[in-house]
Structure formats: structure tokens, C-alpha cells
Amino acid sequence: MKSFRTVFSFTLRDAMRKKFFIISTIFGLVLILVLCALPMILDKTDDSTDTPGMGGDPGTPTEVSKTGTIYFLTKGDFPNGVAAMEQAFPTDEIIPIMENELEQSIEMAATSDKTAVIVLNMENGLPMVTAHIKSFFDDSVASYAAKAIQRQWTTDLLAAEGVSEEVALQVANDVPYVVNLVGKMDLSGYIIGILILCIMFFAIYYYGYGVAMSVATEKTSRVMETLLVAARPRELFWGKCLAMGVLGLAQLSLFLGFGALCYHFLVPEDFLIMGMPLSLSAFTFTSAVLVLAYFLLGYLLYVVLNAASGAMVSRAEDVNSAMMPVMMISMVAFYVAYGGALSGSGALSRIALWIPFASPFLMPFRLLNEQVPWSDIAISISTLVVGIAILSVLSLRLYSISVLHYGTRLKLRDIKKKS
Amino acid sequence: MEGITKSFNGKTVVDHVSFSMSEPGVFGLIGTNGAGKTTTIRVMLGIMPADSGQALWQENPITREGVRVGYMPEDRGIYMKHKVEEQLVYFARLHGMSKADAKKATIWWLERLGIPEYKNVEAEKLSKGNQQKIQLIATLLHDPELIILDEPFSGLDPLNVELFKSVIVDLTHAGKYIILSSHQMETVEKYCRDIVLLHWGKTVLSGNLREIKASYGHTNLYVEAGEGAEALGEQMGLKIIGKRAQGVEFFITGDEMANAYLQALLEAGMFPVRYEIREPSLHEIFVEKAGAEA
Numbered sequence: 001m002k003s004f005r006t007v008f009s010f011t012l013r014d015a016m017r018k019k020f021f022i023i024s025t026i027f028g029l030v031l032i033l034v035l036c037a038l039p040m041i042l043d044k045t046d047d048s049t050d051t052p053g054m055g056g057d058p059g060t061p062t063e064v065s066k067t068g069t070i071y072f073l074t075k076g077d078f079p080n081g082v083a084a085m086e087q088a089f090p091t092d093e094i095i096p097i098m099e100n101e102l103e104q105s106i107e108m109a110a111t112s113d114k115t116a117v118i119v120l121n122m123e124n125g126l127p128m129v130t131a132h133i134k135s136f137f138d139d140s141v142a143s144y145a146a147k148a149i150q151r152q153w154t155t156d157l158l159a160a161e162g163v164s165e166e167v168a169l170q171v172a173n174d175v176p177y178v179v180n181l182v183g184k185m186d187l188s189g190y191i192i193g194i195l196i197l198c199i200m201f202f203a204i205y206y207y208g209y210g211v212a213m214s215v216a217t218e219k220t221s222r223v224m225e226t227l228l229v230a231a232r233p234r235e236l237f238w239g240k241c242l243a244m245g246v247l248g249l250a251q252l253s254l255f256l257g258f259g260a261l262c263y264h265f266l267v268p269e270d271f272l273i274m275g276m277p278l279s280l281s282a283f284t285f286t287s288a289v290l291v292l293a294y295f296l297l298g299y300l301l302y303v304v305l306n307a308a309s310g311a312m313v314s315r316a317e318d319v320n321s322a323m324m325p326v327m328m329i330s331m332v333a334f335y336v337a338y339g340g341a342l343s344g345s346g347a348l349s350r351i352a353l354w355i356p357f358a359s360p361f362l363m364p365f366r367l368l369n370e371q372v373p374w375s376d377i378a379i380s381i382s383t384l385v386v387g388i389a390i391l392s393v394l395s396l397r398l399y400s401i402s403v404l405h406y407g408t409r410l411k412l413r414d415i416k417k418k419s
Numbered sequence: 420m421e422g423i424t425k426s427f428n429g430k431t432v433v434d435h436v437s438f439s440m441s442e443p444g445v446f447g448l449i450g451t452n453g454a455g456k457t458t459t460i461r462v463m464l465g466i467m468p469a470d471s472g473q474a475l476w477q478e479n480p481i482t483r484e485g486v487r488v489g490y491m492p493e494d495r496g497i498y499m500k501h502k503v504e505e506q507l508v509y510f511a512r513l514h515g516m517s518k519a520d521a522k523k524a525t526i527w528w529l530e531r532l533g534i535p536e537y538k539n540v541e542a543e544k545l546s547k548g549n550q551q552k553i554q555l556i557a558t559l560l561h562d563p564e565l566i567i568l569d570e571p572f573s574g575l576d577p578l579n580v581e582l583f584k585s586v587i588v589d590l591t592h593a594g595k596y597i598i599l600s601s602h603q604m605e606t607v608e609k610y611c612r613d614i615v616l617l618h619w620g621k622t623v624l625s626g627n628l629r630e631i632k633a634s635y636g637h638t639n640l641y642v643e644a645g646e647g648a649e650a651l652g653e654q655m656g657l658k659i660i661g662k663r664a665q666g667v668e669f670f671i672t673g674d675e676m677a678n679a680y681l682q683a684l685l686e687a688g689m690f691p692v693r694y695e696i697r698e699p700s701l702h703e704i705f706v707e708k709a710g711a712e713a
Contacts, residue, residue, distance in 0.1 A: 006512045014501075020543045222496030226557060228466040230483065230513035 003231035007239025036262035039271040046409040068092035068114040071105040076122025088148030193365035207248040212310030291364040297384045298360025308395035311402040337361030356387030422472035434620040446602040447611030455620040489563030495568045499543040514561035528556040569600045577588045604702035623708045632698040643693035
């Protein structure tokens with residue numbers, strides 16, 4: 001037990017001093033800080049109303065500065081087209097053009113972010129809008145233009161039928177709507193869930209790689225023989241695996257804690273993303289503890305395989321190829337979990353629950369986005385624990401056999417013989 | 420060691436090897452490359468299981484808890500990226516020392532081997548010889564009772580060889596049991612009381628070195644007597660077994676043969692400045708035994 005503690009503390013200290021750990025921790029914290037401070041920064045720099053346009057800075061309604069240009073061609077009879085465009089795009093200059101100018105205008109739109117060409121074509125008495133834009137990012141121009149023409153066309157038709165202008169405008173206006181989310185899944189939960197899924201994958205890969213590399217280095221530098229005289233293989237194995245796991249857990253906890261602090265102090269209460277408030281309401285104490293538990297269990301499941309992979313190589317540069325099977329498993333599991341996360345409580349999600357390799361990626365997302373039944377948590381944790389137990393026994397055996405094997409690569413047949 | 424046998428993939432690498440040490444001192448485990456020395460050591464230390472046989476220390480199986488072992492492997496193994504003191508303290512702590520004792524012992528050994536200034540230097544920045552000193556310190560730091568040194572002098576310059584030898588002498592005086600694995604026969608001959616000679620995993624010779632050599636009798640005659648000595652020996656039917664810059668070495672069947680040659684030298688007016696009748700060297704015994712088995 002003393003040897004385990006010694007290996008544990010030596011590995012922990014060593015890993016904490018690694019440049020990659022220091023850089024990734026600082027980078028993670030800065031990223032969290034920037035993301036949380038972004039709403040405040042945007043709020044201070046952006047004092048405009050949400051007005052559509054090509055120019056990007058629409059200005060104020062009273063003092064409009066024209067920052068973009070829209071060339072507007074009307075084919076057919078639509079007398080109020082320009083007026084409708086001016087109303088829809090108050091920050092852009094609307095320039096009516098003739099048909100023979102169309103080609104030249106399209107060429108200009110093709111080279112400028114601040115220029116668009118809108119063609120209104122009256123076919124069989126029905127308006128049809130075509131927008132020529134440089135990038136698909138500007139496709140909102142078409143929908144705004146179509147909406148404005150639709151509104152104008154409706155009011156013109158109603159006016160022609162003798163309906164008063166006031167009523168016609170009321171009819172043409174869009175019906176306002178409000179979305180009130182009553183379920184657990186909201187945009188915040190979704191974004192944070194996906195972020196945690198990615199962090200889990202990264203952490204499991206990084207810390208697993210760290211263990212594999214450390215084992216391979218000890219083996220190839222022949223330190224292993226010195227170590228094995230003083231400590232048992234299982235003490236070296238677990239001391240190393242758990243030290244890296246604790247470090248990963250500490251880093252993840254630091255990110256979560258710092259994220260909560262930044263959210264509390266930096267994110268404005270009324271901040272909206274796509275019309276929805278940013279909220280960490282899904283992050284309860286229980287869900288946070290379970291997220292950390294899934295991280296630790298998922299890490300353990302993969303790290304025992306990585307440690308055995310590291311022990312199988314005779315040269316440190318072969319670690320990547322030895323880790324490839326584990327990497328492939330983790331990538332497939334990641335995509336299964338990602339698919340399961342997107343499918344809600346669909347079949348993929350149900351299947352992933354039972355797969356120890358996938359559940360550590362899936363369950364944190366689900367915990368943040370839905371009311372996960374305790375039976376699902378129990379199933380996933382049970383399969384994980386059983387998976388860890390089985391793989392630990394096999395990996396430790398493989399590790400013990402491999403650490404002093406040099407030269408030709410061990411085959412499964414050899415391992416079976418030596419077991 | 421009682422009848423240790425170890426095979427890999429059906430090939431027997433160590434075949435019923437037995438030897439023992441009854442009192443402190445240096446024991447020589449010798450053999451050619453691939454003779455099975457390192458495997459014998461690994462099995463003895465319990466870092467590799469034996470197919471059959473057992474390794475005992477004071478009549479109990481050798482375990483990490485049962486005996487303090489210091490092992491210096493042939494392939495030097497230290498952490499290149501770590502500072503000297505840091506890794507030595509780590510190794511010592513794995514052997515059960517407290518941090519304070521480990522630090523104290525580290526300082527003492529660094530000074531004993533003349534490298535206290537490298538305490539806080541990464542191992543990769545040290546010369547090969549100094550890295551080897553760090554490996555020796557890692558072996559001895561926790562004051563082991565049983566010390567196994569696998570080719571301890573390989574790659575060392577003469578000054579450091581002398582330093583290592585002085586450490587071995589000190590350890591012998593301190594009552595340590597030392598197993599010296601080497602194929603440098605002069606070194607083994609100089610320090611080892613008992614030996615076992617392995618060849619392709621089998622024991623071809625074992626026992627007290629002095630007795631082994633005595634059993635061969637006086638077989639070598641070395642003479643430095645100037646020009647003509649060599650030709651005279653050949654005329655008398657002596658077989659030359661080696662030539663050096665100053666002299667020649669003959670094989671003799673007994674002291675009478677050496678005396679007859681000395682008489683002939685004196686009668687011919689050749690006065691030897693060196694005349695040495697001796698037993699065969701361990702090197703010669705080794706070559707004879709290993710050659711016969713090959």
C-alpha cells in the first residue's frame with residue numbers, strides 16, 4: 001500500500017508539472033472566462049436594435065447611416081416594391097435597377113459582403129423573390145425581402161378590395177409568438193452537455209495517453225526493472241492510473257467550479273441566446289456529482305486498457321499504434337453517445353446506456369437535459385463498474401506479462417500461454 | 420537458488436541452476452551473452468516467475484518484504500527528465516524509506532561518489548558515467564542486505580571503475596551479500612570468492628574460485644627473459660599460449676617442466692626479469708568450459 005501511495009504521489013506531481021497540463025488548464029480557464037464575459041462585452045459594444053441589413057451596423061432609426069447596398073429589380077407590375085425594400089432594410093441603400101444592369105449588379109454582389117441584388121418577379125400575378133448574395137451566411141436577406149414583399153402585396157391587394165389601410169396593415173403583420181420551455185432541455189443544457197461530452201472525450205484521451213506514455217517510457221528506459229524490485233506490478237499500475245485520474249478529475253472540477261463562478265458574476269441575468277435565456281438550472285449538486293462520477297468511471301474504463309497498451313510496446317514511439325484499438329473504441333463510443341444525445345430518448349440512447357464504453361459520454365449530456373430515471377443511472381453505472389472490473393483484471397495481467405517483455409511484439413497467443 | 424528453471428516459448432533459458440552464499444561477500448555469476456544471467460537474476464528477485472525451483476533467503480522464499488534487495492540492472496534505467504535527487508528519493512521511498520531518510524542518504528551517496536553538485540540536475544544532462552553512478556546510488560540507497568550488480572563496470576572510465584570497486588570493497592566489509600554478474604573475468608577473479616558459470620542456461624562450473632583454480636594445478640608459465648626465450652621454450656616442447664609485448668606464456672604440465680625450462684634459460688645465459696608459475700586464469704577456465712560446451 002505504501003508503494004502504491006509513493007507511485008501515486010510521484011505520478012501526480014510529475015503529471016502536474018507537464019507543460020501540456022499547465023497549458024490546457026490555463027487555456028480552459030481563459031476560454032471559460034472569455035465565453036462567460038462575451039455577453040457583457042457584446043452588450044457594451046452593441047447598442048443597436050436588431051435590424052436586418054447588408055452593412056452590419058444598422059445605426060439608429062432616427063439617424064440612419066447607409067452601410068450596405070441592395071440593387072432592386074422589379075419585373076412586372078409592383079409599384080410599392082422599392083418602398084417595401086426601404087422599410088425592410090433601413091440601414092442599406094436601395095438602388096432600383098433596370099434589367100440590362102442586372103448582370104453587372106450580380107457581379108458586384110459576388111465580390112462584396114455589403115452588396116446584394118434582389119429581383120422581384122411578378123409571374124401570373126404572384127410575386128417571386130430572388131436574392132443574389134455572396135455567401136450563404138447572408139441568406140436572411142432573401143427571407144426579409146420576401147417577408148416585406150409579402151406584407152406589401154397583401155396590403156395592396158386588400159386596399160384594392162376597399163379594405164382600410166389600418167386593417168390591411170393589421171392583417172399583413174406577423175403574429176408574434178413566445179416560446180416557454182417547460183421541459184428540462186433548453187439551449188443552455190444542450191450547449192453545456194455537448195461541451196462536457198467533448199471535454200470528457202478529450203480528457204479520457206489525454207489522460208489515457210499520459211498513462212500509456214508513462215508506462216512505455218518506464219519500460220523502454222528500463223526503469224521498470226528498478227521499480228519492480230521495490231513494488232508489485234499492480235501497485236505501479238494502479239498508482240499510475242489513479243494518479244492521472246485524480247488529476248483529470250481535479251482539472252474537470254476546476255473547470256466546472258470556475259465556470260459556475262464566471263457564470264454567476266459575469267453573465268447578465270437577462271442574457272438571451274437565440275431568444276432563450278442562458279441558464280445553468282440543469283446543473284444541480286446531484287447532476288454535478290454524477291457528471292464527475294461518470295468522468296472517473298469512464299476514465300478508469302479506458303485507462304486500464306491504455307496502461308496495458310503502453311506496456312506492450314518496446315519503443316516509446318510505438319505507443320500511438322498500440323493505443324489505436326482503444327482509440328477506435330473510444331471514437332465509435334463517442335459518436336454513438338453523440339447520436340444518442342441528439343436522438344433524445346430514442347433507441348440509440350437506450351442502447352448506449354448499456355454500453356460501458358459509451359455511457360460515460362452519453363449520461364452527463366442526458367443528466368443536463370432531461371429527467372433521467374434513477375434506473376437508467378443504476379444500469380449505466382452497474383455496467384460500467386462490471387466493465388471496469390473485468391478489464392482491470394485482464395489489463396493488469398497483460399501489463400504484468402508485458403512490462404519485462406522486449407523485442408518481438410507480444411501476440412495474444414503468447415499472452416494466453418504466459419497467463 | 421534451488422534448481423531454478425525458466426523457459427520462453429519452449430526454449431529453456433535457465434536450466435536447473437543452483438547456487439548458494441553461506442556468508443557475506445561477493446559471488447560471481449558469470450557467463451557469455453545469452454547464458455541466462457539476467458533471467459536468473461529476475462527469477463531470483465521474483466520479478467519473473469520460475470517454471471520450477473525456488474530462490475530462498477535465509478530459508479524463506481525471496482520476497483520484497485522478506486529481504487532488502489538492491490538491483491542494478493545491466494540496461495541502466497533512470498528517469499532522464501527528472502532531477503537526480505527527486506528520482507533517487509522516489510526509488511528509496513518505494514523501498515520503504517521515509518522522505519527525510521531518503522534525502523539524507525541521497526546526499527551522502529552523492530558525496531561518496533563525488534557528484535553532489537548534480538543533485539538538482541536532470542539525469543539527461545549528465546555524462547554516461549555519472550548516470551551510472553546515479554543508478555548505483557539507486558541500488559544502494561536503502562541499505563540493502565542483498566545486492567545484485569549486473570555488469571556494473573561496463574562503459575565506465577578507469578577512474579570510475581576504481582571508484583565503483585572501492586564501493587564494492589566497502590560493501591563487502593559492511594557484511595553485504597553481493598552477486599556480481601559479469602563477463603569481465605579479471606574483475607570477477609579479483610572480487611569473488613565463489614562463482615557459478617552459466618552457458619546456454621546450464622551450470623558448467625560452480626564453487627569456490629580458489630578451489631576451482633587449484634584443481635587445475637600450475638598450468639601456466641609466464642617468462643620475460645629477452646630474445647631467444649621463446650625459441651628455447653619451443654625447442655623444449657613447451658606450448659605457447661600467449662604472447663605479450665615483454666614476454667611469453669607457456670602451457671606446462673607441472674612444476675618440473677617449469678624448473679627444467681628455468682635451468683635451460685640460465686645455462687643459455689638468459690636471466691629472466693619475470694618468471695611466474697601460476698594456475699589458469701578465470702578467463703582461461705571460462706573459455707575452456709564455454710568452448711567445450713559450445
